[in-house]
Amino acid sequence: MDASIFFVIVGAVAVAAIARWRGWPAPLLVTVVALAAAFLPFVPNPSIDGHVLLNLVLPPLLYSAALDVSFISFARAMPQIRRLGIGLVVVTTVVVGLVAWWLLPELGLFGALLLGAIVAPPDAVSAAAIGRKLGLPRRVMTVLSGESLINDATSLTLYRVFAAAVVAGPAAFNFWSTIWQFLLAVIVGVLIGLVFGLFMHQLRMRSDDAVINGTVGLLAPFGAYAIAEQLGGSGVIAVVAMGLYVGFNAPRTSYTTRQQEAPLWLSADFLLESFVFAYIGLQLPRVVADLNDGEVWPVIGLSVVVLLVVLVVRPLFVYPASAWGQWWTRMRLRKWERMKNGGSGVPVTVERRGRRALTEEQLRQRLTETKLSWRDNAVISWAGMRGVVTLATALAAADIAQMDAQAAHAIVVVAFVVTVGTLLLQGLTLPWLIRVLRVVDDREEQEDARQMAAVRERSREAGKAYLRDMRREWGQKHGEDQLAVFDAFAKRLIRVESDAETSQIDLRPRPTQEQFMAMAKGWLAVRRRLLLDERDAGNLSEEVMHELITAMDAEELALDTRAATRPQSRA
Structure with missing residues (x-):
């Protein structure tokens, strides 16, 4: 690469960084500075x-x-x-x-x-x-x-x-x-x-x-x-x-x-x-x-x-x-009003292969252009x-x-x-x-809050259903008398009780780190899958879904970081 191009890149990035720091429009400041610098004899002019x-x-x-x-x-x-x-x-x-x-x-x-x-x-x-x-x-x-x-x-x-x-x-x-x-x-x-x-x-x-x-x-x-x-x-x-x-x-x-x-x-x-x-x-x-x-x-x-x-x-x-x-x-x-269902008044739906049927309201939304x-x-x-x-x-x-x-x-x-x-x-x-x-648009914020509250409730229910299934598997594998072990870790997972409270429970056999990580990852996977289903069904905006998934990504990063550092802390 021509050395002059490198110096132009460095100078442009430096000016743009100053603009971002000061809250100024970076493209405009970079252009003005470059235009002024072009008249200086020592400034490179690559082609x-x-x-x-x-x-x-x-x-x-x-x-x-x-x-x-x-x-x-x-x-x-x-x-x-x-x-x-x-x-x-x-x-x-x-x-x-x-x-x-x-x-x-x-x-x-x-x-x-x-x-x-x-x-x-x-x-x-x-x-x-x-x-x-x-x-x-x-x-x-x-x-x-x-x-x-x-x-x-x-x-x-x-x-x-x-x-x-x-x-x-x-x-x-x-x-x-x-x-x-x-x-x-x-x-x-x-x-x-x-x-x-x-x-x-x-x-x-x-x-x-x-x-x-x-x-x-x-x-x-x-x-x-x-x-x-x-x-x-x-x-x-x-x-x-x-x-x-x-x-x-x-x-x-x-x-x-x-x-x-x-x-x-x-x-x-x-x-x-x-x-x-x-x-x-x-x-x-x-x-x-x-x-x-x-x-x-x-x-x-x-x-x-x-x-x-x-x-x-x-x-x-x-x-x-x-x-x-x-x-x-x-x-x-x-x-559409003239054609729908021959005027019988029965709610209209459209079946889609492998997916949930579209309701009449969803059909109307697809025909309606957002009003500006x-x-x-x-x-x-x-x-x-x-x-x-x-x-x-x-x-x-x-x-x-x-x-x-x-x-x-x-x-x-x-x-x-x-x-x-x-x-x-x-x-x-x-x-x-x-x-x-x-x-x-305050209504947009209110709708986002409504969707977020509703999907969080459904997410909790889906998570609880997942934990119930896991609990049955744990009881079949380790015996009914060991269900308290699973319950303690499930409570820690959903943060119902503090680590201090769950740590006082005598966990025998003590679940391994791999078992806890598998449970936690499964919990997150179920909640993510529900968000995707809600988005595909039209019940959740994609922007709200991304916000919730970003929060889940942070949870998973914390899990992996904790798992990676735990052996070092014990040592």
């Missing part, structure tokens, strides 16, 4: 091929984001996510492209549309971090996170189409071919992603080695991305599909894998994002300097106009799209900060050999201004907007 940078950065960032998304919430919000992740990206691409072509004809129509595809996708990482900190409702967080996973695939597909048109000329562009290419990208991407996801899940189920699982997990996104792209699919869709599959099934794997992968991906995201923003900041002065004297101000003017366009297009799309979604929901419900208030839509409209994907694709476009050098430089400058401008204008004011509009 990386844009396509290499794109292939290096996108897979891990997308996979990490997909792991954290609730698949159930994602599927439920799919209509909204689809409209923003596909429809809004296409609209933004066309509007920005036409405006850019009008203001700077030197770009050419397809060069301008290429620019539109580059600046179209927002990056919800910053918005999601702000939303979590300020307690945004889950319905809003799901839409923002889901949009950021889908819109990258749309924008990169459009990028690929318009880049090919720039290389081969306008005659190579075909509308229907573009539609087919997009569909093929989605289908191939999903298939490849599911294959990799199934492989990762099977590995994690069969291996308790967190180091191996983590290492393979770091490599798998690159493999899924590369193979999907090679087969004409969307590497982004492949990585997202794999991440959603692995994340949904993560509670079935060992707790050590879950505990290790969370900080691993947080560190990877932090490192990659810091480097990309620093690298772009270092490159911008050189790109501006390469513009012809007569092109500097037109490009700066174009950058400001494009920034305004992306700020305005988003709310103009979000509100009508949300209203259309609610209208469509009403139409679907009316049709005007306040929710205001936050979504203003959460359009651009990020790593916009910067990386701009650099990749600059490396297209057939593109005019001045046009390529203009695209990089516009992408930089749009990214920094949205981070500055939207990123710094979004917390204020959330507070002013009071976009919170």
